[in-house]
Amino acid sequence: MTQQNSSKNINLTLKVWRQVGPNVKGRLETYQANHISTDMSFLEMLDVVNEELILNHRDPIAFDHDCREGICGMCGAMVNGRAHGPEKGTTLCQLHMRHFSDQDTVIIEPWRSRAFRIIKDLVVDRSAFDKIIQAGGYISVSAGGTPDANVIPVPQEAAEKAMDAAACIGCGACVASCPNASAMLFVGAKVSHLALLPQGIPEAAIRALAMVKKMDDCGFGNCTNETECEAECPKEISITNIARLNREYIKAGLL
Amino acid sequence: MNWLADVIGSSIGKKMLMALTGLGFCVFLFGHLAGNMTIYGGKDAFNSYAEHLHSLGPLLTVAEIGLLLFATVHVLSGTLLFLGNLKARPQRYAMKKSAGGRTVGSRTMPYTGFLVLLFVVFHLMNFHFVDKTNTTIFQIVNNAFSDPIYVGIYVAAMIMVGIHVSHGFWSAFQTLGANHPKYMPFIKGLSIGFSLIVGMGFGFLPIYFLFLS
Ligand code: SF4
Ligand code: FES
Numbered sequence: 120m121t122q123q124n125s126s127k128n129i130n131l132t133l134k135v136w137r138q139v140g141p142n143v144k145g146r147l148e149t150y151q152a153n154h155i156s157t158d159m160s161f162l163e164m165l166d167v168v169n170e171e172l173i174l175n176h177r178d179p180i181a182f183d184h185d186c187r188e189g190i191c192g193m194c195g196a197m198v199n200g201r202a203h204g205p206e207k208g209t210t211l212c213q214l215h216m217r218h219f220s221d222q223d224t225v226i227i228e229p230w231r232s233r234a235f236r237i238i239k240d241l242v243v244d245r246s247a248f249d250k251i252i253q254a255g256g257y258i259s260v261s262a263g264g265t266p267d268a269n270v271i272p273v274p275q276e277a278a279e280k281a282m283d284a285a286a287c288i289g290c291g292a293c294v295a296s297c298p299n300a301s302a303m304l305f306v307g308a309k310v311s312h313l314a315l316l317p318q319g320i321p322e323a324a325i326r327a328l329a330m331v332k333k334m335d336d337c338g339f340g341n342c343t344n345e346t347e348c349e350a351e352c353p354k355e356i357s358i359t360n361i362a363r364l365n366r367e368y369i370k371a372g373l374l
Numbered sequence: 375m376n377w378l379a380d381v382i383g384s385s386i387g388k389k390m391l392m393a394l395t396g397l398g399f400c401v402f403l404f405g406h407l408a409g410n411m412t413i414y415g416g417k418d419a420f421n422s423y424a425e426h427l428h429s430l431g432p433l434l435t436v437a438e439i440g441l442l443l444f445a446t447v448h449v450l451s452g453t454l455l456f457l458g459n460l461k462a463r464p465q466r467y468a469m470k471k472s473a474g475g476r477t478v479g480s481r482t483m484p485y486t487g488f489l490v491l492l493f494v495v496f497h498l499m500n501f502h503f504v505d506k507t508n509t510t511i512f513q514i515v516n517n518a519f520s521d522p523i524y525v526g527i528y529v530a531a532m533i534m535v536g537i538h539v540s541h542g543f544w545s546a547f548q549t550l551g552a553n554h555p556k557y558m559p560f561i562k563g564l565s566i567g568f569s570l571i572v573g574m575g576f577g578f579l580p581i582y583f584l585f586l587s
Contacts, residue, residue, distance in 0.1 A: 134468075136468075147468055197467060197469070197470070199469060199471065200467060200469035200470045200471035201471050201473060202473075207473075226468060226469045228467055228468060228469070231463055231465055231466070231467055232462060232463055233461060233462050233463065233464055234462070296473060298459075298476065298481075299459035299462055299463075300459070300462035300463040301385075301459075301462070331384055331385070331386055332380075332384065334385070335384055335385050338461075338462060339385075339462060340458060340459040340461075340462030340463065341385040341388065341389060341455045341458050341459055341462075342385070342389065343389075343455070343459070343480065343483060343545070344480065344541070344544075344545040344548050344549065345475055345476050345480045345481075346475035346476070346480075347472060347473055347475035347476060348475070349475060350472075350473035350474050350475040351473045351475075358548065358553065359553050359554065359555065359558075361548070361553075362548050362551045362552065362553035362554075363551065364386075365386055365389075365390075365548075365549055365550065365551040366551030368381075368384075368386045369386075369390070369550070369551060372377070372380075372381035372384075372387070373381060
C-alpha cells in the first residue's frame with residue numbers, strides 16, 4: 120500500500136522581537152528558517168532556528184512552552200499580527216507550518232500589554248493573571264471526609280456552560296489581541312465557571328468584586344466590546360461570559 | 375457611599391455609565407427623529423410641533439438639564455476609558471491584524487464620539503442658541519440648509535452618528551449583561567437597523583431642504 124505524503128520543506132524569513140531584558144529596548148531581528156518541514160509545529164520551527172543560532176554561538180530566541188499539545192496555556196506569540204497565528208481555535212504549539220507558504224515573511228512578537236511585562240524576547244510575565252486568580256478565582260471548601268459523589272445536583276445546562284468557561288487555559292491571547300489590552304475574557308471565564316456551579320455561589324459576590332478590582336489594579340485596559348478576544352481565544356471562550364461577569368459585578372456591587 | 379464610588383469608578387462601572395447614558399441618547403434620538411418627521415407635513419406642522427414642545431415649559435428645561443448631565447457623564451467616562459486604554463498598551467505592535475471581531479463602528483468609537491460632540495455644539499449654536507424673535511424655527515432651518523456646506527456638514531455628522539450607534543447600541547446591552555445566544559442576534563440586528571434609521575432619517579432632512587429651496 121502506498122501512502123500519500125503531502126509534507127514538503129519550505130524556507131521562511133522570520134522577523135523576531137529580540138529583547139534582552141524587561142527594561143531594555145528591544146527590536147525586530149531577521150532570521151532565515153530554511154528546510155522547514157510543513158509537518159512541524161510553529162514551536163518546532165523555532166527549535167530548528169534556535170539550534171542553528173546555538174551552533175553559531177548566538178543567543179537562542181526565548182519563548183514559553185510546556186505541554187505542546189494545546190492544553191497548558193504556556194505558549195503564545197503574535198504571528199503576523201494575530202495571537203497564536205492565523206488559525207482559529209489554536210494555540211501556537213498546535214499551529215502547523217503547512218499553513219505557511221514557501222518564501223513567506225513571518226513577524227513574531229510577544230504579547231503586548233502594560234500588565235504583561237516582557238521578560239525576554241517572546242517571554243512575558245503573566246503573573247497578573249495569577250494575582251487575579253488569587254484575589255477570588257477559587258472556592259473555599261472545608262476539609263473533612265470525602266463527600267459522596269453527585270450529592271449536589273447540577274443542571275446539565277449549567278454544567279455544560281461552566282465546562283465551556285473552564286476550558287480557559289490562561290494563555291493571555293485575549294489580552295494580546297484586544298485593541299485595549301483588556302483581560303475581561305479571562306476574568307469573565309474564571310468568574311463564570313465558578314458562578315455557574317452551586318459550589319461557587321456562596322462566594323460569587325466577593326469574587327466578582329475582588330477579581331475585577333485586581334484586574335483594574337494590574338493595569339489591564341477597559342473592554343469596549345470589540346470581540347477580538349472571542350475570535351482569537353484558542354479555547355473559543357464566548358463573550359457571553361463577559362456579559363455574565365458584568366451581571367455578577369452589577370449584582371455584587373449594586374444589589 | 376464608598377462602595378458606590380468603588381463600583382462606579384471601576385472599569386465595569388464606567389462602562390455601565392457609558393451604556394446607560396448611551397441608551398438614553400438612543401431614546402432621545404428616536405424622539406428627536408419622530409419630531410423631525412413633522413417637517414414632511416410642511417411648514418405649519420413643524421412650527422406647531424416646536425410650539426408644542428416649548429409649551430412644556432419647565433418639563434422641557436428638566437429634560438434639557440437631563441440631557442446635559444447625560445452628555446457630561448458619557449463624555450467624561452468615555453474620555454477616561456479611552457485614556458486608560460491608551461495606557462494599557464504602551465508599546466504598540468509592529469504588525470496587528472483583526473481576527474474578524476472589530477467592525478467599522480467598534481474601531482472608531484472614540485473618534486466618531488468626539489466628532490459627534492463637536493457636531494452637537496455646532497448644532498445647538500445653529501438652531502438652539504439663536505435669536506428666535508420675528509422668525510419661525512422652520513425659517514431658521516430652511517435658511518441654514520439652503521447652504522450646501524451646512525447640508526454637507528449635517529449629512530456627514532449623521533453618518534458619524536449612525537456608525538457610532540451601530541456599535542454602541544448592542545454594546546450597551548452586552549455591558550449591562552444582557553447577552554444570550556437566544557436574543558443577541560436580534561439585538562445586533564436591531565443595532566444595525568437603528569443606526570440605518572437614525573443615519574438616513576436625520577441625514578435625508580437637510581437634503582430635503584436643499585431641494586425645497
Ligand atoms: S480566555 Fe481564551 S485567550 Fe484568554 S486566557 Fe483564556 S484561553 Fe487564553
Ligand atoms: S505549550 Fe501548552 S498550550 Fe502550547
